[in-house]
Amino acid sequence: MAKLKVGIVFGGRSGEHEVSLMSAASVIKFIPREKYDPVLIGITKTGGWLTEGNPWETLRKETAEPGGPPPTALLAGLDVIFPVLHGPYGEDGTIQGLFEMCGVPYVGAGVLASSVGMDKVIMKQVFEASKLPIARYLVVWRHAWRREPAKTGDLIEERLGLPVFVKPANLGSSVGISKARTRKELTAALQLATQYDRKVVVEEYIPCREFECAVLGNDDPAASVIGEIVPHNEFYDYEAKYTDGVSDLIVPAAVPASVQSRVQELAVAAYKAIDCAGMARVDFFMHRESGQVIVNEINTIPGFTNLSMYPRLWEASGLSYPDLIDRLITLAQERFKERARNLV
Ligand SMILES: Nc1ncnc2c1ncn2[C@@H]1O[C@H](COP(=O)(O)OP(=O)(O)O)[C@@H](O)[C@H]1O
Ligand SMILES: [Mg+2]
Incomplete structure (x- = not known):
């Protein structure tokens, strides 16, 4: 052939x-x-x-x-x-x-799932509509923040308390993200995040362990074993993500089977919620005290070196890197054929 x-x-x-x-x-x-x-x-x-x-x-x-x-x-x-x-x-x-x-x-998600996955606000709204557990958050628009900084800060403190995480809605790799413990830090964090986007997410701080799960498939997506991220920095920031030795990726995560299956179930639900296809990595926080698992985000094109979390999770689940590429290409063709069956 x-x-x-x-x-x-x-x-x-x-x-x-x-x-x-x-x-x-x-x-x-x-x-x-x-x-x-x-x-x-x-x-x-x-x-x-x-x-x-x-x-x-x-x-x-x-x-x-x-x-x-x-x-x-x-x-x-x-x-x-x-x-x-x-x-x-x-x-x-x-x-x-x-x-x-x-x-x-x-390969991968279509137009809609890609854009929903990229926008942290719309993504959260879709997750909420599917009753997935997520962190409490507020949306701050750049124009509102510039016009009424004091009122915006008051509202955040009143609704979410401190500390909070402040994130531009449409980036990745932790760019423009900071943790704010005081009002002064909150002002600086909003100042930074609004340089990157006109829409900013402010989220309650969750003292947590971080887990990631790889999902693969179209109509019947499957979840991999789960992995844990242990950043040595205060959080999983840009440096922690891309500098060797600044984080540990633990595959598979050392957790009870019940935690793994909860994460897997939520990963597939999040994937279906945005109508994803091909692949995605779904990232989680598990509250250190309550043990509650919440969905942080979905990444429709996760880091894809052979040592990145997504391929490693599949490797640990029995699918090698070359086979994973092969499977993704087949899924792309299948999705294309399936959509070609639509009347218009
Ligand atoms: N609400 C939160 N509570 C605690 N840590 C958080 C929270 N939100 C983000 N973080 C930390 O910041 C990192 C990056 O945030 P994330 O929302 O995943 O953005 P990105 O899309 O850039 O990866 C997370 O992996 C985590 O370490
Ligand atoms: Mg992330």
Whole structure:
């Protein structure tokens, strides 16, 4: 059988450009070559597309290559596309919309689930509608905060108390996120988060253990064993995520079977709540005192190096990294065929 041409798209405009390059390097290395012919497609930090030569090397060297517009003819000629892009313009439904317009199957969540998963406010609202347990939160709009900072601060203290976590609604990798213990820190945290987004989430602080669960599938998604994140920093911030040795990833997590099955059940429920497809990593907090498990967030394109949590969770569940890539490509094709059955 002829090999399938799989476009691997990496880089991108978000702050997670470098993370994407790392993830893509693993996908390129481990994609089963007997079945698939990888076609490398890079996106620069300014949004230019690179298809000539070795786009991965070009991006890694950070040469000032401008790149071109989206190569729609090339994309449309591929059998499947694997977007290995994190954050805005990669994980948020925008590029998925482009793939839809090109009529090509692609790995992972569709347009809607991608954008719901990217926006922490809408994601929480969808989780609430599905009765999933989440942390108490407030939404702060940049314009309201600028107009009435004192009133905004009072409302947060009154409703949530301190400390709180303050997060821009539409980023990832902990960029712009801080913990505020005092009113002064709250002001600084809102100042920071509103630089990144016009919409900010303020959440009650949960003294917690953090667990992650990998979900894989379309109509009948399956959950992996769960893993635990132990950040050595105060929380799982950018440094803790991407510097070796600053966090421990424990796979599988050392928890009673009842905790694991609760997390797995909620992971699949969260996945279904946003109508996800292909894959997602669902992240949890377990309250240190009450033991209550709450859903923190869903990531539709989780870190994907062979040592990242998502592949490691599947590895520990009996699915190797090359087999995981193979499965995701098959799921992309299945979803495409299933949708082609719609009358219009
Ligand atoms: N409400 C909270 N209580 C305690 N820790 C939190 C809370 N919200 C976030 N954190 C910490 O901040 C990290 C990043 O927050 P998260 O919402 O997962 O943002 P991102 O999308 O950038 O990963 C979490 O992994 C956790 O360590
Ligand atoms: Mg997170």
